[in-house]
Amino acid sequence: MISFQEIIVASEIGCIYGILALGIYLTFRTIDFPDLTCDGSFVTGAVVSAVLIKNGANPFVGILVATVAGGLAGFCTGLLNVKLKIDALLSGIIIAFMLYSVNLRILGKSPNISLVGEQTVFSFGNSLIISVFFVGILLLILTYIMNSDFGLGLRSIGQNRKFAAANGINVNAMIFLGLILSNALIGMCGAVFTQYQGFCDVSQGVGCLVIGLASVIIGEKLLDKIKFFNQLKCSIGLRNLIRIFSIFACCVIGSICYRIFISLAINSDMLGLKTQDMNFITGLLIIFVMGRRKKC
Amino acid sequence: MLRMKNIYVREVLVDLNLTVEKGEFLMVLGDNGAGKTTLFNTISGAIQPFQGSIFVDYEDVTNKTQFQRANLIANVFQDPKVGTISNMTLRENMNLAYMRGRKRKLSTCCSEKRDELFREKLIELDMGLEDRLDSYAGELSGGQRQALSIAMVFLTDSKILLLDEITAALDRANSEKIINIVYEKSKQTCKTCLMITHSPQIIEQFENNVAILEKGKIRKQGIGFATGCFAS
Structure with missing residues (x-):
């Protein structure tokens, strides 16, 4: 059976991957852009921070630079889609494909780096507290952005682009900014996760998108159950903030639920599942949740 | 005031000239495919004309994009689902x-x-x-x-209001109400209004000021001949 320690570890990884889920939510839901760059930008973030740390940089600087690198990847996808008019899906795939070479270049000689013995952000204290702290700060920043006039404009282009354009919103600029913001978060997630596991590999980004999507879908399912904010007796501004916060918080909670579910499945002796079955279980989970969504 | 000079858009608008004065409430009529919606899209900036120029109150907006024109021009769409965001x-x-x-x-x-x-x-x-x-x-x-x-x-306070068959999706009672509100408010705020409509009642009810679009050109523009036009 699953031990308490394993649940803690699953929560830690869930929290860190919650940053990825936030990034995925920004593209797939907020601006309605099926962005597949994340499999590449996640690794870019990871390798950038690993190489910097290996060269003696501060781990926080590593995360910051990784975030910028991720944002740059998002910018490139935006360039392909908005300026060169390449299909959204294809733009992401091309950039992710190209990033593989870029990531190998950044890594230098070997396709992986070990951070054992190096100082990381998790050297400063309890891993769970640090991951909750990271994701908590990001949640607050995102809530603030999405509650502003700019954030409202960003959200509107995912809902109705014709309306957005007619109301003076620069749709192309918003797609750019949405992609930059999303991939910056994904790059940051890659950096934090690499520091957490003390290891970075050029192929660790495979399946990121599916994991992120699974988290977002589970989160949305949870959100449907807790629509409490309309009954709240508080000022309009605060109520709106709580509403937006809960949307993003549900992505993170979805990510934690996903990790706990996976470790429950893998650790259950009865099912006889092994680590290599993870992708299959993830796929089944998404099919189960999405299939149910369609019925209602 | 809106002024369009020698506008060409693909094969749809051909050498179109149109002037609408400040505070005017103009109905745009025309058969399907006459170019009414293209005309509106050209004014709002969603479509860039190949040739010609567009002025709003003597300001040349021809090279401005749709979002740059948004402070001057406002749209109401035919489908209320497009004009508002459901979620x-x-x-x-x-x-x-x-x-x-x-x-x-x-x-x-x-x-x-x-x-x-x-x-x-x-x-x-x-x-x-x-x-x-x-x-x-x-x-x-x-x-x-x-x-x-x-x-x-x-x-x-946009200067120009584009109304694209705004009552097409509504029942009669609602459409009368909506049109009355738009008409009164646009007169109060002295906006230049262009409205696409197919309803003879609406035209007769309000000023009878029409422009007829045919094969990408304004065939006739003025007050009082719309009734005959419908009869033919």
Whole structure:
């Protein structure tokens, strides 16, 4: 059976991957852009921070630079889609494909780096507290952005682009900014996760998108159950903030639920599942949740 | 005032010239495929003309994009689902329209001051929407949603109002109400209005000022000949 320690570890990884889920939510839901760059930008973030740390940089600087690198990847996808008019899906795939070479270049000689013995952000204290702290700060920043006039404009282009354009919103600029913001978060997630596991590999980004999507879908399912904010007796501004916060918080909670579910499945002796079955279980989970969504 | 000179758009608009004075309420008529919607898209900036120029109050806007023109030109669409966002509350919808033509900053979009303005605008519609700022636009009926999109258009002082068959999706009682609101408010605020319509009642009810579009050109423009036109 699953031990308490394993649940803690699953929560830690869930929290860190919650940053990825936030990034995925920004593209797939907020601006309605099926962005597949994340499999590449996640690794870019990871390798950038690993190489910097290996060269003696501060781990926080590593995360910051990784975030910028991720944002740059998002910018490139935006360039392909908005300026060169390449299909959204294809733009992401091309950039992710190209990033593989870029990531190998950044890594230098070997396709992986070990951070054992190096100082990381998790050297400063309890891993769970640090991951909750990271994701908590990001949640607050995102809530603030999405509650502003700019954030409202960003959200509107995912809902109705014709309306957005007619109301003076620069749709192309918003797609750019949405992609930059999303991939910056994904790059940051890659950096934090690499520091957490003390290891970075050029192929660790495979399946990121599916994991992120699974988290977002589970989160949305949870959100449907807790629509409490309309009954709240508080000022309009605060109520709106709580509403937006809960949307993003549900992505993170979805990510934690996903990790706990996976470790429950893998650790259950009865099912006889092994680590290599993870992708299959993830796929089944998404099919189960999405299939149910369609019925209602 | 709106002035269009020698506009060419693909094969649809061919050497089109049109002048609409400030405060004028002009009905645009024409068969399907005559280029009415293309004309509106060209004015709003969604389509760039190959040739010709467009002026709003002597300002040349030909090379401005749609979002750059948003402070001058406002649209109400035929389908209220396009003119409002279903998954957003009335407050959010109105906030989006309130910022049309202004810089969208990182400051919070909800304030009591804006709410008061929104309520004031919604009270004018007399549909009870002023108490429903927290409702989602998707929860409203078609008529209410169209009324909301009209309230949104009048939140900013744009110079030109483009109304594309705004009553096509509504029943008769609602369409009369909506048209009356638009007409009165546009006269109050002295906006230049262009309206696409196929309804003879509407044309006769309001001024009878029409422009007939045929094969990409304005064939006739003026007051009082629309009735005969429909008969033919």
